[in-house]
Amino acid sequence: MEIIKEPSELLKYIKRRKPEYKSIGFVPTMGALHQGHISLIECSKRENDFTICSIFVNPIQFNNAQDFILYPKNLEEDFKMLENAGCDLLFMPSAESMYIEEPRIKIDFGSLELVMEGKFRPGHFNGVAIVVAKLFHIVQPDISYFGQKDLQQYLIIKQMVKDLTFPIELKSCPVIREKDGLAMSSRNQRLTPKGRNVAAKLNESLLLAAKLLENSSVENTKAKVRDFYKNIKEIKLEYFEITDSETLMPIKDVKEHKGIAICVAAYVDGVRLIDNILI
Structure with a gap:
């Protein structure tokens, strides 16, 4: 090289x-x-x-x-x-x-x-x-x-x-993930062992939202995900959004869009992490 x-x-x-x-x-x-x-x-x-x-x-x-x-x-x-x-x-x-x-x-x-x-x-x-x-x-x-x-x-x-x-x-x-679902990121190196385990909850919340959207509205899905994070004191949520996958504008009804991006940003151990999934 x-x-x-x-x-x-x-x-x-x-x-x-x-x-x-x-x-x-x-x-x-x-x-x-x-x-x-x-x-x-x-x-x-x-x-x-x-x-x-x-x-x-x-x-x-x-x-x-x-x-x-x-x-x-x-x-x-x-x-x-x-x-x-x-x-x-x-x-x-x-x-x-x-x-x-x-x-x-x-x-x-x-x-x-x-x-x-x-x-x-x-x-x-x-x-x-x-x-x-x-x-x-x-x-x-x-x-x-x-x-x-x-x-x-x-x-x-x-x-x-x-x-x-x-x-x-x-x-x-595609996003490359650890076995527990955590998106690989250079910033993961700054996490403590405990923070590293907690950080996997970000992907868990994305999968939860994707599942909820099958039978629930966008508004209700976001509310349930916010409740999910309220129970995890080690994570400071910055944003959780359900958006159009091209414009990244927030959406009201998944049926009106060809592609959906579910996106999250949060702090764990003071380290800012982001993740997303496309559906």
Whole structure:
């Protein structure tokens, strides 16, 4: 596996090598890799001639300075996992090389960034969009892979690609879960053993909602899920939403929508976790 740290070096590399490949797959990450990330690498390996992964903890997408400081880092283990998965190239830039000066551009995603993550993390998606656009320009992939766990992020990037006519195909891959249903996440590394067990309740609440929606209204389902969380003092619920899977707007009747996303964000051990299922 080759490792490149400077954007200018990768631009030269891509210009020189891209004619050799029918397609380049790209998996952007912030490191602290787990099997969810590796599943994206494996998907890219199956569908492309060359696979690039990036590791970059993007400072401008954090609206909580402490969250940025505490974000897990384990580069040595990351390298081993990527090599074992057959990743061809790792792009690992510094913040200084990605941002010569603070970006002034602001990207407005309308209603899509005003709900859920956007509501509770103002400015987050502007930072996400800027860094992903920069990475797309540098890496020049044919296909880029994202995990469904970050559903709202994927839809934001999908909108950006459409609006700015990036010649890139996006693919959303299923959530990879632990045996008890907990969605794999880099932030899980910050949980205590007790918190780790409690965190599995997030997925339990999603499955409960999906079951309830078979015979109950959206309003009643959300009320019962809120009651579910009232009995778990170790979880601080931030939001629980039942939405259209494309717009992420709250819905009133599941029968009026082609796809439904059930989404949750909560704090366990002071660590913010998100999860979702599609029905």
